[in-house]
Amino acid sequence: MSGLRARQKADRHRRIIEAAAALFRDAGYEGAKIETIAAQAEVSVGTIYNYYQNKGDILGAIVSMEVNEVLNAGQGVVANPPANVGDALDTLLGIYIEHSLHYLSKEMWRQAMAISTQLPDSPFGQAYTALDRALTEQIRALIARLQAIGLVRRDIDGQALGELVFNNMNMMFIEFVKRDEARIAELRAAIRRQNRILVTAIAA
Amino acid sequence: MSGLRARQKADRHRRIIEAAAALFRDAGYEGAKIETIAAQAEVSVGTIYNYYQNKGDILGAIVSMEVNEVLNAGQGVVANPPANVGDALDTLLGIYIEHSLHYLSKEMWRQAMAISTQLPDSPFGQAYTALDRALTEQIRALIARLQAIGLVRRDIDGQALGELVFNNMNMMFIEFVKRDEARIAELRAAIRRQNRILVTAIAA
């Protein structure tokens, strides 16, 4: 049961994703027609829908890969954070933000975010929510680490703080991808300014 | 130039919105077909597209009315806030949240939010961004008021704090509308818990 069929399946998955990624990049999400993706991937339209529930799920698969890379990169910071609360947060969030436009254009992010709120119960909608949670959890882990080191007061509610920091960054990121002319440097500066309030409140 | 034509125009606008609102409520956003809205409003499909760029903009008009009511209600709190930082924030955000499901179902919110990120440059996309800014501004105004009264430290960056509070609430609200079973009371409690960190940091 794991021979030819499984190999073909994996291969078709890959071909579909590659075709879609290329087209999303070149023509934008709306501009990429399923029919064209199917032709590029050398499968039929029906087959695409056998692999993904809808167009959004194809984008979802690409987004998930991207965010998982980001999560991986973040691990390093959590394990070995800068010896200063503000810098630690800035470094972790900086990784998230700088990585974010590596494979995905702002337009792709806009679509992905839109789909995840529009269809929260679709495979991608659930995956996206899980990714958000994973990012929140990583921030919370960083805070816990800083508390352990003694850089953050122990009596701070780490869970609530992690949510606050993530929610703020995420909302700022949403606004960022909504404006094509917005620059990463400005985004990071704005978030730093907002976090400064927190940093002074929680530093040990 | 301001006689019959203008009156008919206003009347058609009203009829379209009323028909759409009723249908969105009964059949959901996706379930409401433009053709049906047109029939209900006694105009043709083409006419609807003469008044609104797309289906989302119709929903947008409804959402805007709702949010403007909320902004109005918020004014009262800003003018006369509870004599305690935590309660003041909780009261204002509480008004936002409690009002939010008055005319709009969670499904309608999901669609509205999705459209506003998907098409940030459409009429509704821009209007939605403006509404977000207005809410942020109102929170900032409350903070300024609390600083004037002496309940919040004067050296706090009111702008950044306002953004932080709004962004966190908004993100929590997004997660709230994504889960049909989520309850308002839990949402408010979670936000209160997050804000507690801020409150202790900024109270004079």
Place this chain on the structure above:
DNA sequence: TTCTAAAATTGAGTCAATTCTGTTTTTATG
């Protein structure tokens, strides 16, 4: 090898948003 049931693929067909083009209504002017 040959056969059969299960799994997967195909692509023409459906459905609903949006566009397009010709017609009608309104306004402004002589």
Place this chain on the structure above:
DNA sequence: CATAAAAACAGAATTGACTCAATTTTAGAA
């Protein structure tokens, strides 16, 4: 009042995501 230009309307045609019944391919038993 007549009339031409401008604005708005109607609804048929287009478009593109998604479905589904028929066909093909695969796995494994005989």
